[in-house]
Amino acid sequence: MIEGVSSGTDYDVVIVGGGPSGSTCGTLLKKYNPGLRVLIIEKEKFPRDHIGESQLPGISIVLNEMGVWDKVEAAGFPIKIGASFTWGRDDDQWDLDFFPAEKWQDEPRPGRYAGQRLATAFQVNRAEYDEILLRHAESMGVEVREQVKVDEVLREGDRVQGFRLSTGEVVTGRYYIDGSGVVGLLRRAMGVESWAPLELRNIAIWNYWEDAQWAVEIGTGATRIQIRSLPYGWIWFIPIGPTLTSVGLVCPSKYYKSTGISPEELYLKAIDDQAQVKGLMANARPAGEVQSCRDWSHLSERLVGENWFLLGEAGGFADPILSAGMHLAHQSARHVAYTILELDRGMHDGAWLKERYNSRLRSCIQTHIRFAQFWYSANGCFTDIKECCQGIAKEAGLKLNPGQAWRWLAQGGFVSDNPNKPLIGLWDVEAAKGTIEQCLGKGEDVQTRFLVDDYNDFTLNMKGAKRGHVEDLVDGRIQAIDCFLRDDHVFPLTGYYKGLYESLSATSDITELLPLWLKQASALGMPQDKHPLYVHFMAQCIEAMASEGWIFLKKVKGRGMLQRPSARQMMRPSSEGVEAVRTANPGTPFKVNIE
Numbered sequence: 001m002i003e004g005v006s007s008g009t010d011y012d013v014v015i016v017g018g019g020p021s022g023s024t025c026g027t028l029l030k031k032y033n034p035g036l037r038v039l040i041i042e043k044e045k046f047p048r049d050h051i052g053e054s055q056l057p058g059i060s061i062v063l064n065e066m067g068v069w070d071k072v073e074a075a076g077f078p079i080k081i082g083a084s085f086t087w088g089r090d091d092d093q094w095d096l097d098f099f100p101a102e103k104w105q106d107e108p109r110p111g112r113y114a115g116q117r118l119a120t121a122f123q124v125n126r127a128e129y130d131e132i133l134l135r136h137a138e139s140m141g142v143e144v145r146e147q148v149k150v151d152e153v154l155r156e157g158d159r160v161q162g163f164r165l166s167t168g169e170v171v172t173g174r175y176y177i178d179g180s181g182v183v184g185l186l187r188r189a190m191g192v193e194s195w196a197p198l199e200l201r202n203i204a205i206w207n208y209w210e211d212a213q214w215a216v217e218i219g220t221g222a223t224r225i226q227i228r229s230l231p232y233g234w235i236w237f238i239p240i241g242p243t244l245t246s247v248g249l250v251c252p253s254k255y256y257k258s259t260g261i262s263p264e265e266l267y268l269k270a271i272d273d274q275a276q277v278k279g280l281m282a283n284a285r286p287a288g289e290v291q292s293c294r295d296w297s298h299l300s301e302r303l304v305g306e307n308w309f310l311l312g313e314a315g316g317f318a319d320p321i322l323s324a325g326m327h328l329a330h331q332s333a334r335h336v337a338y339t340i341l342e343l344d345r346g347m348h349d350g351a352w353l354k355e356r357y358n359s360r361l362r363s364c365i366q367t368h369i370r371f372a373q374f375w376y377s378a379n380g381c382f383t384d385i386k387e388c389c390q391g392i393a394k395e396a397g398l399k400l401n402p403g404q405a406w407r408w409l410a411q412g413g414f415v416s417d418n419p420n421k422p423l424i425g426l427w428d429v430e431a432a433k434g435t436i437e438q439c440l441g442k443g444e445d446v447q448t449r450f451l452v453d454d455y456n457d458f459t460l461n462m463k464g465a466k467r468g469h470v471e472d473l474v475d476g477r478i479q480a481i482d483c484f485l486r487d488d489h490v491f492p493l494t495g496y497y498k499g500l501y502e503s504l505s506a507t508s509d510i511t512e513l514l515p516l517w518l519k520q521a522s523a524l525g526m527p528q529d530k531h532p533l534y535v536h537f538m539a540q541c542i543e544a545m546a547s548e549g550w551i552f553l554k555k556v557k558g559r560g561m562l563q564r565p566s567a568r569q570m571m572r573p574s575s576e577g578v579e580a581v582r583t584a585n586p587g588t589p590f591k592v593n594i595e
Contacts, residue, residue, distance in 0.1 A: 010172050011037045011143075013340060014163060016150055016186060017179030018042030019050070020326060021312035023133035024333035025177060026142040027066045032341055032476030038142045039171060041163070043149045046134055049288075050126035051206055051248065053240045054225050054323040055080060056426055057098050057121045062330040064113050068136040073110045075128055078239045079222040080121040083323070084215065086229050088439035089380040095224060096431060106219035123225060125240040153189035159306040160186070175340055179311040179333070182293075187300055187314050196298040199392040200319055200372060202233075203256045204295040205267040206248030212284035214239050215276070227321065228274045232384040234321065235274050244287060247271065250295060250320065252388050263292040295320065297369050303361055304354045309336045315361065318368030318425075321375050327426055328368070332361050334473065342478050353478070356471060367412030367425040371432075374398060374405060378439035402440045406433060407547070413489065414544040419470045419481060420495025421537065422544035429540040451546050452539045452562045456510040457554035458546075460501070465491070489548040499534075500541040504551070511560040513538075535562075 013029060015022045018040050026038045063069040081104065082097030095101075099119040111117055122129075138144050152164035162172040178186030187194070215226050215237065226237035233251025240246050249270040259266055267290055271278055299316040303309065312329030339357050342348050376382070377393035378400055393400060398408055409432060414422040424432045433450075452458075468485040470492050471478050484491040493501060503516040514535065521534035539562070545551050 009039075009169070011039045012173060013038045013175045013177060014171055014173035015040045015177040015179055016163070017181060017311075017314075018044075018046065018134045018137075018144060018146065019130055019179060019181060019312070019329070020133055021181075021314075021329040021333040022177070022179035023130070023137045023142075024062060024066060024330050025179065025311060025337045026137040027068070027133075027140050028334060028337035028476070029340060030137075030140040030142055031065075031067065032337075033344070034141060039173070040134070040137065040142055040144045041148050041150060041165065041171075042134070042144065042146045045146050047127040047131040049208075049291075050130060051204065051246065051291075051293075052320070052325050053124050053126055053238050053246050054083075054236070054320075054326075055121040055124065056323055056327045057119055058327050058426060059330050060113065060118070060121060062334055065334075066133075066136065067140075068133060069113045070110070071132050071136060072122060072124070072129065073113070075124075075132060076109065076221070076242065077125065077129070078123040078241070079117075079218075080123045080225060081119075081218060081222050082224045083227055084224045085227045085438075087227065087234075087375070087379055087381070089378075089441055091229070091381055094438055096435070097224070101216075101218050104218050104222060109221055120222070123223070123238050123240050125244060150185055153186060155190065157306070158190065160190075160308050174307065175343075176308040177311055177336060178308065178314040179329075181313045182317070184300075184310075184314045186308060187310050190305055190308065192300050192302060192305075192310070194298045194300045194316075196296045197369065197373065197392070197395060199252070199388055199395055200297040200369070200376070201253050202250050202295040202319065203253045203263070203292060204248055204250050204320070205263045205270075205290060205292040206236075206246060207267070207290045208240075208287040209245045209247055209281060209284040210243055210287050212237075212239070212245040212247070213280045213282070214245075215280055225323070226277070226280075228277055229379060229381040230270055230273055231382060233270065233382075235270055235277050236320070237277050237280065245284070247277065247281065252385055253294065254388065255385050264290040267292075297372060299362060299365050299369060302358055303332075304358045309339070309357070311336055316365035316369075318365060319372035319376075321372055322368055322426070324368045324426055328361075328365060331364075335361060338473050338476065338478050341476055348478065356478075363413060364425060367409075370396065370409060370412055371425055371427070374409060374436075375439070378405070378436075400440060402436050405436050405440060409436070410544075410547045414548070415470065415490045415492055419472050419483070419490070419492040419497070422496075422540050429543050430536075450539050451543055451553055452510065455553040455555050456559045456561050457508050457556050458504060458510070458513070458542060459508045459552040459554070460504045461550055461552050470494075484550075486549075489550070491545060491548075491550050496534075496537045496541050497545070500538055500545065503538070509556075509559065510562050514562065 022040050026040050029036050029038050081099045084095050086093050099116055149166040150163045151166050154162040160176040162170045164170050214223050216223055223239055228235045232255050236248045238246045249267050297319050303315040311332045318324045335357050339353050342353055343350055373392050373396040377389050377398055382389050422429050465484040465486045468483055469480040470483040470490050472481050482493040499520045503513050517535050517538050518531050521531045
């Protein structure tokens with residue numbers, strides 16, 4: 001009990017905010033330790049509107065772990081298989097898919113989290129989605145108090161002692177969590193500064209529309225979100241229900257102020273200026289009033305304190321062009337839940353657990369901000385905000401050349417969010433390289449090609465490396481995984497990285513590596529028609545580890561070269577099969593038939 005305050009209630013964990021991050025954290029805490037007393041304090045009454053409707057496949061993994069994926073699927077939200085863009089030097093449309101549309105098999109809904117649905121995401125009506133998650137948390141035993149505000153954070157130094165509520169009472173807990181979104185209630189109360197890149201300070205203006213035409217319909221309920229570039233910003237077009245679509249404009253705050261017109265006027269002008277979106281909305285009618293808010297990318301200087309954590313947007317936010325906001329919210333909540341569970345078990349050092357969360361999530365958010373900076377600075381269509389884009393490039397130190405852009409983006413590291421496969425933020429290596437090429441085109445210094453396309457000898461470089469551990473989150477436990485550490489770089493010995501290390505420890509010759517990779521794929525139980533996909537992942541791992549100095553590259557004259565199919569080719573029918581290795585000895589070619 002805190003001296004001098006009215007009687008309150010003690011909890012194990014007190015969470016501010018009932019949005020996706022708060023609900024996810026509360027649900028996972030109760031799933032893995034039902035005895036915990038968890039409270040969510042929410043200032044509004046659900047359901048309530050919110051933007052941030054476009055998801056990424058990684059969210060579905062978390063929803064499945066929470067036990068709520070079936071409930072979300074039953075709501076009938078559109079299935080997101082990817083996104084369609086007009087962006088970059090040319091105004092051409094290009095698609096970035098999680099799953100190739102030509103391979104999509106129409107299935108009745110509601111469906112199961114299996115097969116092709118493992119590679120997809122949702123486009124959600126946040127009013128419905130957030131309520132599903134909050135009620136699911138309640139069903140797991142989380143106490144939820146809606147229409148209750150935190151009026152004061154009681155603190156002593158870096159330690160939170162309690163929350164004084166609008167009801168007059170004070171609630172206390174062993175841990176306090178800020179899932180309040182852009183408000184950052186706990187972050188501000190604890191005096192935590194937040195860095196916001198000057199040139200990524202945007203404004204978002206949006207409304208919901210009934211009966212807009214979907215740009216593309218793929219089977220039963222599947223589609224792509226539409227991102228359309230304008231000279232002064234970009235428009236999102238996201239179907240979030242059978243008849244309801246979210247349409248919004250993002251542009252620099254500085255540009256909006258320079259126009260001298262209202263947010264609604266600028267919004268309607270943007271729709272009128274974008275011919276495709278205008279056509280899709282020809283028969284649509286607004287479902288509500290135009291809304292607006294500031295849309296600033298930011299990163300808190302720290303995400304953890306003595307007994308408190310920051311989740312989701314309270315800790316950091318990356319521009320919505322990447323659809324990363326919801327993913328970061330769910331993932332940060334998952335990491336905090338696992339961290340608290342392990343703190344209570346006492347099997348890992350507490351300081352290490354907190355720093356692990358702080359450094360890993362800050363790195364992931366920073367990588368997404370870096371990618372957003374690249375997207376904006378690389379958009380040659382932004383004629384009206386050219387000065388803004390030049391400022392982004394200057395602030396980021398980014399020289400817009402494909403090879404330099406790749407190296408700059410790769411500085412964020414590949415193991416910050418998932419030690420099992422190489423990712424730049426939420427993007428796999430091929431998607432990141434493809435985006436660079438789409439935005440900048442091809443030049444003499446084109447590092448968007450894969451290294452396995454140009455070299456045939458790959459030698460491990462372990463000089464100065466030390467044995468250590470990296471962590472993975474599995475079934476409520478933070479598991480320590482063997483790895484090599486050197487400077488700030490990590491070579492994990494798990495997942496695809498482990499396969500790469502074992503194969504490169506045996507040989508550096510690509511013509512000998514390929515059969516080793518195929519044996520590894522078989523040992524993992526992968527069907528033969530998926531073996532080329534395993535080879536493709538090995539190529540991505542080589543790219544990641546070579547970028548961080550773990551692999552030396554050579555091209556040996558007279559030795560075979562890998563002829564690598566693209567990920568999309570690997571999903572295509574058998575008639576489009578390719579030869580995976582071009583060898584100098586025609587008598588012993590290695591082939592992988594793509595089916």
